[in-house]
Amino acid sequence: MEEQDKGASSGWQGPTGRRTDEWSECLTLIAANEDRAAFTRLFRHFAPLVKAFALSGSSLSATHADELVQEVMLKVWQKARAFDPEKAAASTWVYTIARNCRTDMFRRLQKFDTPLAADDFTPDQEPSEPFAMLQSRRSRDRIHELMGTLPPDQAQILAKVYMEGKSHAEAAAELDLPLGTVKSRVRLAIQKLQIQIDR
Amino acid sequence: MANFHPSVDLLTEYTAGILPLAQSACIAAHLNYCQQCQQQTARLQDLGAVMFDGLTPVPVGDSMLDSVLARLDEEPPLSYRRVDDLSLGRMPAVLQRLMRGDFSELVWKKVTSSLRISYLKTGDPSHEFAFYHIKAGGRIPEHTHRGSEMTLVLQGGFSDAAGSYHEGDFLYREASDTHAPTALQSEDCICLAVLDAPLRFTGWKYRWLNPFLRLQAG
Numbered sequence: 001m002e003e004q005d006k007g008a009s010s011g012w013q014g015p016t017g018r019r020t021d022e023w024s025e026c027l028t029l030i031a032a033n034e035d036r037a038a039f040t041r042l043f044r045h046f047a048p049l050v051k052a053f054a055l056s057g058s059s060l061s062a063t064h065a066d067e068l069v070q071e072v073m074l075k076v077w078q079k080a081r082a083f084d085p086e087k088a089a090a091s092t093w094v095y096t097i098a099r100n101c102r103t104d105m106f107r108r109l110q111k112f113d114t115p116l117a118a119d120d121f122t123p124d125q126e127p128s129e130p131f132a133m134l135q136s137r138r139s140r141d142r143i144h145e146l147m148g149t150l151p152p153d154q155a156q157i158l159a160k161v162y163m164e165g166k167s168h169a170e171a172a173a174e175l176d177l178p179l180g181t182v183k184s185r186v187r188l189a190i191q192k193l194q195i196q197i198d199r
Numbered sequence: 200m201a202n203f204h205p206s207v208d209l210l211t212e213y214t215a216g217i218l219p220l221a222q223s224a225c226i227a228a229h230l231n232y233c234q235q236c237q238q239q240t241a242r243l244q245d246l247g248a249v250m251f252d253g254l255t256p257v258p259v260g261d262s263m264l265d266s267v268l269a270r271l272d273e274e275p276p277l278s279y280r281r282v283d284d285l286s287l288g289r290m291p292a293v294l295q296r297l298m299r300g301d302f303s304e305l306v307w308k309k310v311t312s313s314l315r316i317s318y319l320k321t322g323d324p325s326h327e328f329a330f331y332h333i334k335a336g337g338r339i340p341e342h343t344h345r346g347s348e349m350t351l352v353l354q355g356g357f358s359d360a361a362g363s364y365h366e367g368d369f370l371y372r373e374a375s376d377t378h379a380p381t382a383l384q385s386e387d388c389i390c391l392a393v394l395d396a397p398l399r400f401t402g403w404k405y406r407w408l409n410p411f412l413r414l415q416a417g
Contacts, residue, residue, distance in 0.1 A: 030276060031276060034271075034275065034276060036268065036271065039268075039271070040264065040268070043264050043267065044264070047259040047263070047264070048256030048257050048258055048259050049251060049252070049254050049256055051256075051257040051258075051259050052254040052255055052256055052257045053251060053254060055257060056254070066263065069259060069263065070263065070266070070267055070270075073267050074267060074270060074271075074274055077271055077274065077276060078274050078275075078276055078277050079276070079277060080276050081276050081277060081278055082277075089248065091248055091251065091252050092244060092245060092248035094251075095244075095247055095248040095251040095252075096244065096248075098251070099215070099216045099247065100216065102216065103216035103217070107220065107322075112220065112322045112323070112324070113322045113417075114220060114321055114322025114323070115296060115297065115320070115321075115322065116220065116224065116293065116296060116297070116321065116322070118216060120224075120227070120292065120293050120296055121213075121223050121224065121226075121227040121293060122227070132241070135241075136241065136245055139242050139245045140245045140248065140249055143245060143246050143249045144249050144253075147249065147250075147253075158246070158250065159250065161211060161212070161215045161217070162215045162246065162247045162250050162251075163250055163251070163254065165215065165216065165217050166217065167212055167217045167218075168208065168211075168212060183208050186207075186208060186211055187207060187208065190207055190211070190243075190246075193246060195239075195242035195243065195245065195246060196207060196239075197235060197238050197239045197242065199204065199235065
């Protein structure tokens with residue numbers, strides 16, 4: 001099983017392939033010996049992406065966006081040992097942390113009094129499907145490739161939902177579209193990106 | 200293995216982190232029973248990650264790097280136990296966090312002779328998050344909803360006019376669907392229900408209970 005996995009992943013020529021591996025290495029170094037140089041490299045790459053994520057849709061103020069960047073990068077450091085390079089790509093892992101921190105921040109700003117943090121809703125590790133990492137790489141490559149073929153109205157809604165953190169209803173209100181239209185665009189996009197699993 | 204699942208719409212909002220807290224907890228609990236939905240959410244998460252990678256970076260000053268580096272000593276990397284596989288079917292972790300004990304330690308409110316309800320506090324100001332305990336063979340009086348209802352079967356099972364549901368099955372109903380779920384004869388049924396408006400009993404015999412079923416959100 002390990003052999004197959006290795007063989008398959010070395011043949012992978014994804015658009016972000018080398019970078020992804022570099023970031024996995026950084027995380028592994030942090031986990032193994034609290035390597036600050038590795039953390040600095042990771043920070044220089046990811047902090048600007050997290051900041052872009054925080055500011056997209058201007059859902060957070062500049063101050064809160066900076067706060068979020070620090071929070072996310074600290075979490076990356078603290079949680080590095082939970083990262084398993086066999087199961088997730090580094091950037092998916094960082095994205096998940098950023099998303100969870102942002103959800104928590106939204107809830108904090110709305111003064112939710114809850115015993116739950118966004119982390120509680122997602123297991124630290126990705127699902128135990130066989131060859132999870134390989135499948136994830138393939139699907140990421142495919143998504144990356146197909147993203148450019150999406151009609152702009154579908155891509156726009158995905159950006160609203162995933163990057164700006166808007167619900168379907170909020171996206172509908174903002175774009176002055178019926179909720180059903182938003183939902184069907186999301187569904188069509190998911191089909192086109194070939195990430196709808198068969199039931 | 201679950202046979203009834205959240206729609207891809209719901210899973211999209213769930214993976215984007217924008218579903219209301221109580222609903223999010225219900226979906227997370229369903230994932231515990233369902234490999235298929237775990238895979239679907241993993242793919243949707245890949246989508247989010249690809250979009251994240253494609254964002255135009257916004258410069259972050261070195262002063263922020265310095266201040267984060269200065270805080271690293273106070274926050275050493277945590278140690279984690281490797282969880283190699285999620286043990287499917289176990290009581291979902293997210294529910295355990297809300298319960299602090301098992302079903303018998305909850306406060307149950309008797310509604311009818313075969314229905315007891317226990318309300319949990321999630322902090323979600325617009326959704327009620329409750330366990331329904333229906334006695335084996337017992338029936339929840341026919342009711343309708345003013346809002347949406349998510350249901351997850353945690354133990355046993357129940358049936359209504361549309362089908363029969365077992366452990367791990369997830370149902371989502373929009374406002375105004377009327378149904379009268381009946382627990383399976385073999386054992387008591389425990390479900391998680393997340394509502395954004397209270398139930399409303401439709402039969403004359405139970406209608407008087409409606410005023411008592413105010414939404415217990417929070």
